[in-house]
Amino acid sequence: MYISQTLRRAVQLNGNGTATVFAGRRQTWREFENRIARLANGLLDLDVGASDRIAILALNSDRYLEYFYAVPWAGAAVNPVNIRLSPPEIAYTLNDSGSKVLFVDDAFAALLPSLQSQIESIKHVVFIGEGKCPEGCIDYESLVANSERISDANAGGNDLAGLFYTGGTTGRSKGVMLSHNNLVFNALNVVAEMGYDCDTVYMHAGPMFHLADMASTFAVTLAAGTHGIVPRFDVDEVLAFIEQEKVTNTLLVPTMVNLLASSGRIANYDVSSMKRMLYGASPMPESVLMSAMEQMPTASFAQGYGQTEASPIITSLGPEFHIAGGEKLRSAGRAALGVEVLVLDENDEELPNGTVGEICARGANVMLGYWGMESATAETLRNGWLHTGDLGYMDEDGFVFIVDRAKDMVISGGENIFSVEVEGAIYSHPAVQECAVIGIPHEHWGEAVHAIVVLREGSRASDSEIIEHCREKIAGYKVPRTVDFREEPLPVSGAGKVLKNELRAPFWEEKNKRVN
Known part of the structure; x- marks a missing residue:
């Protein structure tokens, strides 16, 4: 599997269809692919080689999505940085990954002076913002305009596609290594679960660095749908975007759903285009879910449970189980397509239904391992199973119920x-x-x-x-x-x-x- 194959399919199926909508800018899939092939060449001119890590620290934008495709087109690997980290934590992520190039926008360009004395491997900073390019940075649009198209490097399979940092239990963040196989397999799964197609208009409202939103990044492209993008979550901006662009699908974390449902402003906008709302990344209070479902009656709600190490989907709970007071609504759903889920004891033996143990998974979505952390990798992937660190049980119908977390x-x-x-x-x-x-x-x-x-x-x-x-x-x-x-x-x-x-x-x- 190759990340770039999702883009080539989109061009074949819907080349003149809208690929991205952001801040008044629109482009077709054919135009998008052309920019990707040029930006990838620009990266090669910056001495980017196979599997080099290219980092990004930015709010959501159409250029963020271009980054996700140009980097693998050039044969390199992405490193999306958590925008909520402090400067020392950002520096650690960049240094630990050995990232060679950093993409940064207006919102984070001001951090560059404080970061420069702490970062070791970054050779070039590319400015992807809307304002004036800071001194010492490379202008993104100039990099694209001054570069010719190149052929796809055809990175794929178990080649490293990206490093995705997650919190460390010993104070050291872990770089989760995900392959092309991992991310494209997850995309195939999400297309099936969410029903994406050429008519899909997906809104990126959650942060694009986060695997929760990224679960649909490659899936929407694979389906040749449209990526609608807002810089960050804001109740009125999100609702206005849904109305204006006739958004059909999105993912929101429960906190965002709660802000929408409690705002009292949903009725001020036409959100009747919404077909499916995916939520995940943390547990959803049932009262919040019921309120959101009542206020957005055209949207079917679905839950995804997973973690970065699983690219990220492990289980899903479809709309048919979103019934007020329903027993299954308290669950995290059943194993996603192509994913095997068991509840194991401390000896990695399967436990009977209803017995609490550690939720474990295996499949083509499971990570290659942790960057530079062989012992942590061996512990997490022991006996061929991803050990999630979450405690729960499975019922007789295969629904997983999370009751606690083994890790603090x-x-x-x-x-x-x-x-x-x-x-x-x-x-x-x-x-x-x-x-x-x-x-x-x-x-x-x-x-x-x-x-x-x-x-x-x-x-x-x-x-x-x-x-x-x-x-x-x-x-x-x-x-x-x-x-x-x-x-x-x-x-x-x-x-x-x-x-x-x-x-x-x-x-x-x-x-x-x-x-x-």
């Missing part, structure tokens, strides 16, 4: 936040003796980061001081929203590990499961 991960607003990383920031405060970070229920974000702190004897610190200290160390979305102080030591197991289940229990007493 907090999912807030669709973003994975690992407690060890946050704890590392807190522990660097001189007044802190002990700390533990947990996820607690939050009405809008699903979960919120909560810190429990024991101060050193004779030391003082306020909750606001701890929060501001963290803000200097880690990305804003990872910073604790609340802090509790305790005088007694944190509870530990016989092995000396903090018993986070005990710390979480009071906050989740009214919940029937440990994810919100």
Whole structure:
């Protein structure tokens, strides 16, 4: 399988059809493909070679989508950077991946001065924004205009297609290596699940760096549909775009669905073109889902469960199971096409239906491994199965129900936040003796980061001081929203590990499961 084959198919099937719509710009699939072939040549002129990593730090745009295709056309691999990271975290991602070229837009060009002293491998910065090209950067449109078409490098199969960084349980982010086979297989799966075709108008409203949105990036192209793109999620901008462009499909994380449903503004726009709304990346509160379904009656809702390591779809829950009060609505759905899912015990033996264990998967969607982390790869892919770290059970009909997470991960607003990383920031405060970070229920974000702190004897610190200290160390979305102080030591197991289940229990007493 080849990423570029999805583009060639779109040109064959719908060459004069609309490929992208963004900020008043429109182009056909034939025009899009021509720009890809020229931009790829421009990358080669920047000394980009086979499997070199090309990073991007930008808001959504039509040029972001061109990046996703020009890089593999040139035989290289993408590295989409999380736009919510702090400068030190961005620098780590770029350095660890050894990225050679960085694409950046207006929103992030201001970070370049602070990044330049920290990044080691970046040789060229390409400006893809709308404003004036910053000094020292290469203008994107000039790079395209001054380059001739080249033939596709035909990178494919198990060649590295991209590095996608996810949070690390030891404070080190892991670069998930996904191949062409991984991403195109996932695209085939999503086309089947979502019913994409040439008449599809998909709206990119979630961040394009995120695999949740990217689940449809290559799928919509494969189906020769249209990519409608908004820079970032905004309630009125999204609703206006749906009305103006007659959007038929989109993916939103539950936080976004909640913002739409609670805004009271859906009725102000014509959203009757919506056929299918996919949601995922974190659990969806049933009350929010029901409200959204009521306000958008033409849209069928579907859920996708997965993770970056699975490119990302593992299970799906179709519209036929989205019934108020339905038992299956509480599930994460059933194994996606071509994906095998089992619930295994600690010895990797399959558990009986209804028994809680670790959710594991295998299929052509499962990653090549973690970049430069052989032991972590072996542990996650042991015995041929992707171990998700999520705990759940399967019923007699094959529906997977998630009940907790084996790893101490907090999912807030669709973003994975690992407690060890946050704890590392807190522990660097001189007044802190002990700390533990947990996820607690939050009405809008699903979960919120909560810190429990024991101060050193004779030391003082306020909750606001701890929060501001963290803000200097880690990305804003990872910073604790609340802090509790305790005088007694944190509870530990016989092995000396903090018993986070005990710390979480009071906050989740009214919940029937440990994810919100």
